[in-house]
Amino acid sequence: MTAVFFRSQHSKAILAILLALAVAPVIAHLFDDVFYVGLLTRVLIFAIAAVSLDLIVGYGGMLSLGHAVYIGVGAYSVGILSFYGIDNGFIHFATAVAASALMALLIGASSVRTSGIHFIMISLAFGQMFYYLAVSVNTFGGDDGLRIGRSSDFGPFGDLSDPVVLYYVCFVVLILVLFALHQLVQSPFGMTLRGIRSNEPRMISIGVSPFRYRLTGFVISGMICGVAGALLANQNLFISPASMHWSRSGEIMIMTILGGMGSLSGGVLGAAVYVGLEYFLSRLTEHWQVIMGPIIVILILYANRGVFGMLSALKRASR
């Protein structure tokens, strides 16, 4: 199965990117420019989210516009536990995973029977409901957000307060997620999921229950986003409902598409490009949206098999 990964056309490019990410903090340290570690940590966190979204979008055919909720749930798990004085990292992450899995189970159970635009709308609806809920609960800051006193403490293993440590933890999580999901999509489960996306009636006729497979995929995706959220909470030591607004879900979706739907690892590139643009464009001009908008349009119109798709199309055209 790993052989399949290495034979894939984008493998060299992805390996190069991952290698670059692996040594980035070292380089940053050499140039005494520690800020980029933080920026790249954000890239890694959103890469994790984008990759997990690709599982259900690219392989499951479920277009979720409410995935930012799971990031929020993961982050608030850390925040709320910290609010009550619980700093243990194992508890933080276990709760983040459990809470986001539960959330995904509840939302998924109601939504995965629908498809297409209906799925988009229902995921949007649940996302908004949870957003309004978070805004209304004053105990945990409401719309002002929740400051988190300490980062997750893993006892003898240390904590996540050092930016470089956090960076490498995110990096390792990303690698693990990539590896696990690559295995998953090649496994019988993954094959079934893809079959359901391609030809649902056929799958039903051979006795497969699409609901169960879709729901499982959805919950797995939500759980991974929950981990991303817990990492985000550690990076910012802050969480607010703004991170769960539907426009944030849209942004993660754009990252997934940018990387190329169905390529899984492309989400890394998508996250890098989007987070990079978001930061550097806004430093350029306060009118960055007038540039970002058309960029998104052009990317969707012409590069919707991801940047890789665009590159291979160019390669083919130049032959």
Next chain:
Amino acid sequence: MKRLIKSGALALFLSTSLAGVAPAQEPVKIGLVSTMSGPGGVMGRHHKDGAELALEQLGGKLGGVPAEIIVGDDQQKPDIGRQVVEGMLKRDKVKFVTGVVFSNVLLAIVDPIVSAGSILVSASGGPSEIAGAKCMRQFFSTSWQNDQAPEAMGEYMTSQGIKSVAILAPNMVAGKDMLTGFKRYYKGKVAAEIYTNFTQADYQSEMTQIRMAKPDAVFVFYPGGLGIQFVKQYAQSGLQKQIPLYSVYTQNETTIGAIGGAVAGNYEAGFWSAGLMNPVNAAFVEAFRKKYGYLPSEYAAASYDAIRLIDSGMRATGGNVDNNDALIAAMEKAEFDSVRGKFKFNTNHFPVQDYYLFRLEKNDKGEYYRKQEKLILAQHGDSYAKSCQMK
């Protein structure tokens, strides 16, 4: 080639020796992080324009040291705000951060600023969370603590013998704080307390509820676009003629233009308006209008004062920003002429300032503005300072 090396060496020698003679002044950098894009962007614009005017008037120097303002956009997202601030702290090495419209952004950025040894001077956001027990030495506000203005309005309405009030605000932390602050000082009857959805545009249903409650007056907090909608619809519903409207942070220079005639006769409580009558303010408003072509709001005024506060602190330390204790002590004295008149800091570094009643009227140019009517509370501090343990 030899000549090149020789001249290079000479240049190096000269520059280093000159450097020894006249110490090259590192410009002090100020990061202005505000919402520059999107609907909240109007306040960021005011922040930027106010700050840049202040620096220009000071000859580009703060405390005699050349200074530079670096503008960043938080996109109204706390995590982006934090990222921008971290960039400014680590790469640009800013000593001061100012601006900040929204409380959630402020809460997200205050910790990295404090850890980096820099100082945050807020020109808008004033959440109660950092006004009380969690107050911070490295935080100053030249704007307000959220509860102060509604407290003043509550005080005024009580003193006027207004027996019952309907109060409304959006269902957000700021909204709840505003109404809580109001109720702290208002001793009459609250006929109705209505929180509306903060994305809501149409208030006709609330107009009906107000009419049912039969209050003597209505008090609201509706910032930005929400206020424009509410005040317009209040006038359109016919209620304005029967039940006077009082507000805070709702009818100001960023919104009056869009509300238009519907403001006429309404009241607002605040520490500043473009119509505040003192010589410093008159000069400020005129200079601002001349340079930018529009009337400043309290966001611009607070941002202007923030730069002048930093200047006053740096003048006292002789341009030295490395000793935080000396710098903070100097800033605490607030020895500058504020556009709002008398200004001093409370123990929690929030302002103690005069609160006025403003009435919305037309000036001689035919534009609506907030006319200073009377002083409600002189040198009013906030209610959280007593929990602040800062020495």
Next chain:
Amino acid sequence: MALLFFEQILNGVQFGVMLFLIAAGLTLVFGIMNLINIAHGVLYMIGAYICASVIQVTGSFWQGVVVAILGTLVVGIFVEVLVFRRLYHRTHLDQVLATFGVTMFFNELVRMIWGPTAIYAPMPEFLSGFVEIIPGSPFPVYRLAIIAAGLCAGAALYVVITYTRLGMLIRAGASNRAMIDALGVNIKLLYTVVFGIGAALAGFAGLMAGPLLTVESGMGNDMLILALVVITIGGVGSIRGALFASLLIGIIDAMGRSFLRPLLSTITPQTFADTAAPAIASMLIYLTMALVLIFRPQGLFPPVVR
């Protein structure tokens, strides 16, 4: 008490009709061209901006209306030819994201042209004032005008779609696109015309909403989400469904805002009710949509597709 109830129903109806004006164009485009147009909200915004600006310059409301509708039409068709045409055959997801990009662009463009401060949208003199439909409760004439305008627009749409040749082509295209293409009808032109109608409707909704609401960059964002909810509940492509769903949403919303709090305070402490009620009220609309999607995903009045 009964009077209060009726008054809130009236408020709900009026909000619903305003929603319908926005949703009608959206559902038309979605139903005929299978295009989810998030950028519909910016057409609404542009209509409001143009009308307000024209009135400030010329002082005439009617000139504002005409120029705003034409202006929105021009912008709409321009963007249709440039961008939307390429989206008709793409997945819904691509459409959502691409139109999201278009929205971002226009929101910022409007800010660059008109500045970041909200602008003043004057109300026409002849429509200001009140009538007492329910005795003792003055109801603004302007809002009645909106109800009238919305219903007229709905009626006009109905007439066009049912009794004209264009309407016939539209209905045929919704049922079986390939067939009318095979019959030699210029699909591209048809789609552009339909899009134009949708854009004009959006612009009209915007200019009518201007005097009531805030005319600022991004004013279409929240309205658009509501419109999406409406057409999902009503059934995509169905004008009748959009009208029914708009009214339903408007009334549910008005009821939630006015009666939930007193209702809740009978069983919970007042302070809890004060903050919980608006939170629940804001979720009601989404809850309704979620329920409809679970139990009747095609909507309440889905158009018949052969």
